[in-house]
Amino acid sequence: MPARSSAEARRPATAGLLSIGQVLAKLSPEFPDLTPSKLRFLEERNLVAPERTDSGYRKFSAADVDRLRFILTMQRDHYLPLKVIREHLDDLDAGRTPRLPVGLDAAVPSILSSDRRYSREELIREAQATPGLLSDAISASLITPADTFGDDAVQVLRALVELQRTGIEPRHLRGFRASAERELGLIESALIPVSRRNDASSRAKAAELAREIASQLEIVRSSLIRSALGRLQS
Structure with missing residues (x-):
């Protein structure tokens, strides 16, 4: 193994890691409600464990950021409580391959995946639905109208496609x-x-x-x- 250079020896252990402000800058476009308090709260709940500088400042790795993105996506799009998310992450950390709660395995293939946003046309195509079914779902308040939609809307619209085949329409679900x-x-x-x-x-x-x-x-x-x-x- 080659000897470390004097510059490398002087480089702090947290070189290349991100501060709370930098993490917010990365994740806020996807999660506008994210705050420093929220990040500290997730740390208190043992969902993420950033490194600390000698002065006590938190420093986050790229893996920490991916982990946070996964946690926040599960909360926002699937309304999972932190207890369920933490148990899933604990299993992953232990080298196990746990299943997510029913219905989420296909939506979240890995911890590294980020939430995709769909336009109206993309949502219809992804769910193999019709424009009329989406309009009916929005009218029945089953899907919230928006410029773009998340994975949760895809799952709901897919379910409505299957229900429609049995004669159950969005209006029946008001x-x-x-x-x-x-x-x-x-x-x-x-x-x-x-x-x-x-x-x-x-x-x-x-x-x-x-x-x-x-x-x-x-x-x-x-x-x-x-x-x-x-x-x-x-």
Whole structure:
């Protein structure tokens, strides 16, 4: 092994790593709500472990940035709570190949993939849908109107394509939006004690608690549907 040059010997161990500000500059175009407090909160939850300088400043590697992009995408587009994301990352760190929650494996092939944004035409083509079906989905409040759409919209529109083959149209699912609004009311009520403290850390904790509650509500909903299907088949 060749000897290190004097310049290399003097180079700090954190050379080439990114500061919090540089990480924000890289990720903010994709995640406009990302803040230093959010990054520190993710570190507190053991989802990312940046290096520290002798002065205590955080320094992030390229792998850290990819990891953050994965975490933020899972939160934004799939509403996964940090507990689920952390368990998935822990398995990856241990050399295992875990499956993501049902329905997400195809949408997120690897931790290094970044979220793709789709134009209206690209969304229709990707989901193998028709312009009319997308318009109906937006009218039924099943997909939020936007200039570009994420992977979540692709998954929903694909599901609507399959449902349409069985005679179920978006207009038949309008009650889903009302149900979601009722669940949101439950979540907002549960967040009142945390949201009273209007600081950045409390807002981050409230957002994470909301995802945790939503995840538990999803478990209850899925169980009720499975139970109803069991009665239907018996």
